[in-house]
Amino acid sequence: MPEAVPTREIFRNFSFVMQMLFYVVSFSAIAVFLYGSYLRVKKYRRGHSAYRFDNLGKRIIKAKIIVLKNASVWKRDALAGFAHTLVFWGFAVLFVGTVIVALDHDLLRFFDVHLLQGEFYLWFSLVLDVFGVLFLIGLVLMMLRRSGTGQPQLDYTRVDLKEDQYDRSGYKRDDRIFLWLLLLIGLSGFFIEGFRIAVDRPEFEAWASPVGWFLANLFDSLGMSDSGNTFHAGTWWLHGIFVLIFVAYIPFSKAMHMLLDFANLVFTDELAAQRLPKISEEDMKKGMGYGSIEDFTWKELLDFDSCTKCGRCHIACPARAAGTVLSPRDLILDLRTYADSTIGVSEWFRQKFDGGSRWPDPGKNGVKVAGQVIKKETLWACTTCMSCVESCPVGIEHLTSIVQLRRRLVDEGSLDDNLQDALMNIGDYGNSFGQPERARGKWIQGLDFKPKDVRKEAADYLWFMGDYAAYDPRVQALSRSVARVLNKIGIDFGVLYEGEKNAGNDVRRVGEEGLFEMLVEDNLAVLHKAKFKEIFTTDPHTFNTIKNEYPEFGGNFTIYHYTQLLANLIDDGKLTFSKKLDYKVTYHDPCYLGRYNKETSAPRKILKALGVTLLEMPRCGENTFCCGAGGGRIWMDDSGMEERPSEMRIKEALGLGTFDYFVVACPKDNAMYTDAIKTAGQEGKFEIRDMIQLVEEAL
């Protein structure tokens, strides 16, 4: 017998009828897949419009890089990243392999082209064997991770309902089916190979299919090789059926994340949380925000379906950690389930609510998404710290959905009494303290010079102060420090005095869009007349809205956070220190600076120049932990919390051992942490210091 060209037969020992049967089953499975996918697309097409097609090429490339590197899965979870990378690349290579087989067998052969033979076949076979093994290792790791490692992010326990009020068995079943189907597909694939090799023993397979060869030896030793052809046919069909079940199952299960999450990463908006959506005048008339599921955009509906329940947002959320009823994961999943039950395909994995009736009875106005599907307390618990959005590996924008729902609550006038007072104060007097407008300049009492009024006198920098820096007695002292430091090093700056109003960052995040618009208009009217070159602010919240949101209203300014300004002045040699500070400190990144605007280096540069020893807390930089004050939370009461986020943060800092100062760079942090260190009973362990206090000391 002449030496055969290395290859393998696809339908080995198959009768014509069997082959046809296989095609019929295959096409049925693909039809189910296509139908499921069509229903999905139909669902998203019912969503409101959202423009996410700008720079489409760049968006696709960026999403591809994230996906190919598995970058967002690796972030802060190496085990998940490693296992996911193995499964991902194993699956990808095996999928491409299958496509090559299909092309070769079902298309190219009609042109008398045969790819899968000779040397190409040998390498093809080897690569698939290796990636098949990696695939199986990844799946086993995933299974181990889900069974008994007790990782808190994988715990599906709800924070807002008692154990008998909901049922998460559907989620667990889906997780198991997904992993087991893939595992069985991989294993049965190797078994087919093993039985084929056991019967035929082509010598090239010894290195081209090492796993198959190893299994063939195993079957020999078990005496199974005599009936190898029967076993081969059996496992072939088993493998085929597993694969086709999987194909049909994809659009109805978490397996859909393979397709959806790529799309979601393509369409995600980098500034989704930093720059909240405007409301058109038309929509404003119908009522602010989202009242029913029909109000959500296609991107938001895609967000809900993209969730893989990885739980990263669940463990990052300060509201969840504080023991409130909010879990960003459950919020997204509830919206998904509700969307499915109304405009979706079917409700695949039903959630039981209130002992069977899943959703509240629609009254005369229908079910309210804000208030019924997602409870008010859940929506108000959010600190808008953005840790959910930042930690999400698949580009879900939880915050826009939360704010849209809050907008509806505000529109209906249903909000916390304290919050209502704060908003009315801001509306009436331009500040949340309910102080007269003309008291905004009172903080300068005690300075031996008067900062310029940039409404009348030109200055290089306009200092947009924010309410806390101007009105809170504790922060007023820090404001005087800032003024003294800048004055001493000869920086030409001024303020707007009573011309300034609350910049509106948190008003917008509370959901009071009308008030936000009013504040922006009022502030822009003053800013456009004032004489300055650039803006700086001591408040990261003000920084965020002026930087990211004011441009949409016609306010284009260069704005710095004061830590950026100081760091620049150090670089330029304008800010030098006469002494080194011999302190051990830790630095708390404000959410709106570190996470929202990724500014984590400027404050550290200042600390380095000061000569202090910096100890980093476990959660720092973009992964900082919220003090609990953002998104209007500082105006609401803390009932419903088991432990305040600020107190948890104080304890996190205590884990660093002994140090002198807990350095902050946000007026709200100052207020929050000076309180928290007392209420946590840790007074005297270390002190809260604003960055400017250290700068002034070293000047």
Added chain:
Amino acid sequence: MNIIVPIKQVPDLVEELELDDSGKALNREWLKYKINEFDDHALEEALQLKDALGGTVTAMALGTDDIDKSLFTCAAKGADKLIKVTGDFDAAVASHVAAKAMANVIQGLEYDLILTGVQAADDRDGQIGVLLAHYLGVPHVSVVTGVNIDAGKALVNKEYSGGLMGEFEVDLPAVFGVQAARETPRYAPVSRVRQAMRNTELEEIAAGDCAVAVGSSVSRMFKPETGAGAEMLSGSGEEVAARIMNIIREKGIKV
């Protein structure tokens, strides 16, 4: 159920109050005004009744300076109709004159119920509700905390001093002076207020003859005068407690 809610504005206490040269009134030149808190409760109670029973809510006010925004805020919260009673009124208009002017206008309207705040911070006698009922010839209950409508009659709770509560059954139409609504008055989103300013009609109706006796007049207005009797207690808890007991005995209070 058609409900009329007469409202008024009071000086906003966020700014320091100053007296005018006469020493009998506030210097109103720089004053900011806001809706009288009790009227806000009356409006909330009216809106709650409307939500439950249907009908309309009409907010009305005398056309003093700056009143428009408060009326539009009522519309933003859910009032269907706004009426501004025009005439020669200043912000310090006496309650008797106000009641007569309101009554003149209300006589030309259809209504089942009038809810107004039980009093106002700058009001001398808290008689608006009483006088309105008098001019209109309908029943009146004051210091009301809950209004329930049943079979064409109103069941209301009235608060008395000392924690006593009375329940009244009242024929409609009637006037109630509202002490507190069943819920905290709702928030008026700025977007709704702005829309109300654009889209809600502010009907102006002339007050007609409202020359009535005002009942009382101010002879002197002054800031609280510092008394001479303040004594700061210091020392240990026991010393302070002993001193407090002594003071009580010195004042002749029997304990």
